[in-house]
Amino acid sequence: MKNSTLLFRSLAIIILIAGVAHLVRLGRSYTTGESVSYTTSPIVDEHTNTDFTESDSNSKKILNYNENTDYITGTWLANYKSAEFEGAVLYHLKKEGRVFNAYAMEYQDVHGNSQKAEGHKVLTIKRFDGYKGKGVYKMEYKGKIHNMDCSIDMVDENTFKLSYDYYGYSDVETWKRQ
Amino acid sequence: MVEMLSEKLEWIDVQYWFYVLNDLSLLYLIIPFFVLELIRYAFLKQLTKDLIFDSIASVLTYGGFLVVGILLGLLAVTKVYFWIHNNFSLPHLELNWVTILTCVLLADFAYYWEHRAMHRIGIGWATHTVHHSSEHFNMSVAYRFGPLDAIMPIIFSIPIVMLGFDPVLVLLSEVFVQVFQTLLHTEIIGKLTKPVEFIFNTPSHHRVHHGSNRQYWDKNYAGILIIWDRMLGTFEPEVEKVKYGISQPINTNNPIIVFFHGISRLFKKMKKVKGFKNKLLVCLKPPDWMPADPK
Numbered sequence: 001m002k003n004s005t006l007l008f009r010s011l012a013i014i015i016l017i018a019g020v021a022h023l024v025r026l027g028r029s030y031t032t033g034e035s036v037s038y039t040t041s042p043i044v045d046e047h048t049n050t051d052f053t054e055s056d057s058n059s060k061k062i063l064n065y066n067e068n069t070d071y072i073t074g075t076w077l078a079n080y081k082s083a084e085f086e087g088a089v090l091y092h093l094k095k096e097g098r099v100f101n102a103y104a105m106e107y108q109d110v111h112g113n114s115q116k117a118e119g120h121k122v123l124t125i126k127r128f129d130g131y132k133g134k135g136v137y138k139m140e141y142k143g144k145i146h147n148m149d150c151s152i153d154m155v156d157e158n159t160f161k162l163s164y165d166y167y168g169y170s171d172v173e174t175w176k177r178q
Numbered sequence: 179m180v181e182m183l184s185e186k187l188e189w190i191d192v193q194y195w196f197y198v199l200n201d202l203s204l205l206y207l208i209i210p211f212f213v214l215e216l217i218r219y220a221f222l223k224q225l226t227k228d229l230i231f232d233s234i235a236s237v238l239t240y241g242g243f244l245v246v247g248i249l250l251g252l253l254a255v256t257k258v259y260f261w262i263h264n265n266f267s268l269p270h271l272e273l274n275w276v277t278i279l280t281c282v283l284l285a286d287f288a289y290y291w292e293h294r295a296m297h298r299i300g301i302g303w304a305t306h307t308v309h310h311s312s313e314h315f316n317m318s319v320a321y322r323f324g325p326l327d328a329i330m331p332i333i334f335s336i337p338i339v340m341l342g343f344d345p346v347l348v349l350l351s352e353v354f355v356q357v358f359q360t361l362l363h364t365e366i367i368g369k370l371t372k373p374v375e376f377i378f379n380t381p382s383h384h385r386v387h388h389g390s391n392r393q394y395w396d397k398n399y400a401g402i403l404i405i406w407d408r409m410l411g412t413f414e415p416e417v418e419k420v421k422y423g424i425s426q427p428i429n430t431n432n433p434i435i436v437f438f439h440g441i442s443r444l445f446k447k448m449k450k451v452k453g454f455k456n457k458l459l460v461c462l463k464p465p466d467w468m469p470a471d472p473k
């Protein structure tokens with residue numbers, strides 16, 4: 001068989017198979033009304049080890065709504081037990097432009113009483129690949145806001161671990177989807 | 179139907195299905211099948227010392243292959259995959275049945291070309307000859323791997339990652355193709371029904387691939403689907419009784435020699451030819467290639 005025949009047949013096979021997959025993707029985003037606006041994605045997989053800010057310029061354009069990562073948005077609850085506070089905090093996590101931000105919505109004490117929170121931004125997830133992420137966690141301590149580097153580890157789609165280590169002060173929080 | 183096929187799936191479920199098909203199949207399919215083959219050999223009074231040492235050598239080369247794989251840094255490879263996936267890929271495909279099926283099809287097609295390259299490029303054959311060096315044909319032969327067998331699949335699956343398929347799904351699909359292939363290494367199963375033999379790679383087709391009979395050389399490269407061979411001119415049906423092995427037998431079950439014989443033969447050939455260009459061509463041209471003027 002001629003090399004050119006081999007090449008054309010092979011390309012035809014690849015285009016046909018990959019084409020079916022992409023047609024289904026486009027068909028679905030059409031029927032579900034998902035936005036197909038293309039925007040630069042900041043959500044660079046952490047495996048890549050590329051510096052986050054530098055990768056902006058060369059990162060590939062993908063759909064603004066990313067099925068693999070954006071499922072993390074929604075309402076989450078984390079329990080706390082410390083000298084200052086015992087209870088739970090309800091957060092709202094949304095995608096804002098290029099990152100995910102979590103806002104404190106409600107405080108709940110151990111007796112089941114709840115109090116509306118001021119809606120401060122407490123967490124920014126800068127990179128998230130669907131399994132792991134990195135970001136900044138804000139914590140108030142002695143009247144000062146501290147920005148701590150933190151990492152996110154999905155346990156399953158309804159649970160993730162948020163861990164941080166700040167000048168030897170380390171902790172792991174478990175956030176559960178509500 | 180289309181709705182069902184395009185419905186979004188959970189990663190955790192998909193990984194579990196692949197775990198059952200890829201990993202657990204060793205326990206519920208491959209080992210029981212091998213035991214059956216051993217019983218058959220015993221029954222036919224073919225359970226010789228040579229056969230047993232041949233099987234042991236095969237499994238030991240698999241150990242060597244795994245060590246090399248880890249040394250090569252398969253972890254680094256998955257990083258390369260993710261980097262390519264994030265920077266040089268078509269829009270990413272979401273996880274659904276269509277994505278899984280098309281990914282397996284593409285992995286199977288990539289396997290075809292990777293396998294063909296392993297036979298038709300000097301350095302590829304130097305490692306893949308290990309797999310063909312057994313003169314028996316049973317499940318254990320499927321585990322005969324050469325030292326560089328992990329490299330070719332990496333190169334051939336990068337385009338799939340660039341087409342928008344998740345790197346993890348690509349790796350799982352490749353292993354699935356490999357597991358399907360493993361099950362074809364048997365003499366127990368004769369020819370299957372016509373439609374199956376037409377579409378799928380079967381033990382019969384794969385016996386041909388392992389044949390040292392001249393008409394069986396470099397035929398039936400398929401993983402799961404034999405149609406790739408039919409479309410690309412490398413199909414050969416099983417007619418004459420297959421003589422397993424390679425044209426220059428190694429005549430040993432020493433696992434070290436089995437594992438390295440291809441590489442050492444390649445080096446010997448490179449030594450023999452004169453000039454840097456010819457030495458390089460020995461690695462890149464088909465294994466039977468010789469410079470016009472070897473002096």
Ligand SMILES: [Zn+2]
Nearest residue numbers: 293306310387
């Ligand atoms: Zn082969």
